[in-house]
Amino acid sequence: IALARRKFRGRGGIDLVVVTNLTAPTVVVGASLLGFFIALSVPRGLMTILIAHVAFNIAIVIIVVQARVSGFDGSLEEAAADLGAPPWTAFFKVTLPLIMPGIFSAFLLSFALSIDDYIITSFVAGQTLTFPLWVAGAVKVGIPPQVFVMGTLIFISGVLIAIASLVLQRWGDHKNQVRA
Numbered sequence: 001i002a003l004a005r006r007k008f009r010g011r012g013g014i015d016l017v018v019v020t021n022l023t024a025p026t027v028v029v030g031a032s033l034l035g036f037f038i039a040l041s042v043p044r045g046l047m048t049i050l051i052a053h054v055a056f057n058i059a060i061v062i063i064v065v066q067a068r069v070s071g072f073d074g075s076l077e078e079a080a081a082d083l084g085a086p087p088w089t090a091f092f093k094v095t096l097p098l099i100m101p102g103i104f105s106a107f108l109l110s111f112a113l114s115i116d117d118y119i120i121t122s123f124v125a126g127q128t129l130t131f132p133l134w135v136a137g138a139v140k141v142g143i144p145p146q147v148f149v150m151g152t153l154i155f156i157s158g159v160l161i162a163i164a165s166l167v168l169q170r171w172g173d174h175k176n177q178v179r180a
Contacts, residue, residue, distance in 0.1 A: 003015075004072075017059075018059045022060070022063075026117070026119040026120050029120055030120040033048075044126025044128070048126065053120070056120055057109075057113060057114065065106055068099045068105075072099060076098070077090050108165075115154065135150075
C-alpha cells in the first residue's frame with residue numbers, strides 16, 4: 001500500500017528490484033537462491049522451496065496489489081475518519097474490502113506460478129519432491145495415468161476457483177447496488 005501511495009527515499013530502488021525479479025530468467029533466480037542457501041548452510045528442503053517461491057512471487061503480488069491500490073479512492077478512507085473511525089477500523093472496514101480483489105488475484109497468480117514452477121524448485125528442493133518435480137520425473141519413464149488425473153484435478157480446481165470468484169464478485173456488486 002505504501003508503494004502505491006507514498007513517495008519515500010529508496011522507492012525507486014524497490015521498484016528496480018521488483019522489475020528485476022520479474023525479468024530475470026528463472027535459471028538465474030534458481031542458481032542465485034541455491035548459492036545463497038549454500039552460503040548460509042541452509043539445508044535444502046521444504047523451507048527453501050517456500051522461501052524461493054515467496055522470493056519469485058513477491059514481485060507479482062506487489063505489482064497486482066499496487067495496481068489495485070492506485071485505483072483506490074482515498075477520499076473513502078477520509079470519509080470514514082471524518083465519521084469517527086480510527087485508522088485501523090477504516091483500514092479493515094473500507095480499504096481492505098476494496099483492495100481484496102487485487103489481493104485475491106495476486107494469490108491466484110502466485111499459486112498458479114508456484115504450481116507450474118519447475119526450474120527454481122529443482123535448484124532448491126534437495127530431496128523434497130514437489131508436483132512439478134514428480135511430473136518431470138514421471139514423464140521421463142513414460143506418462144503414468146496419475147499425471148493425467150492430477151492435471152485434470154488441478155484444471156478443474158482452477159475452473160471452480162474462477163467460477164467462485166465471478167459469483168462472489170457479482171454477489172458483491174449486487175450487494176453494493178442494494179445499499180446504494
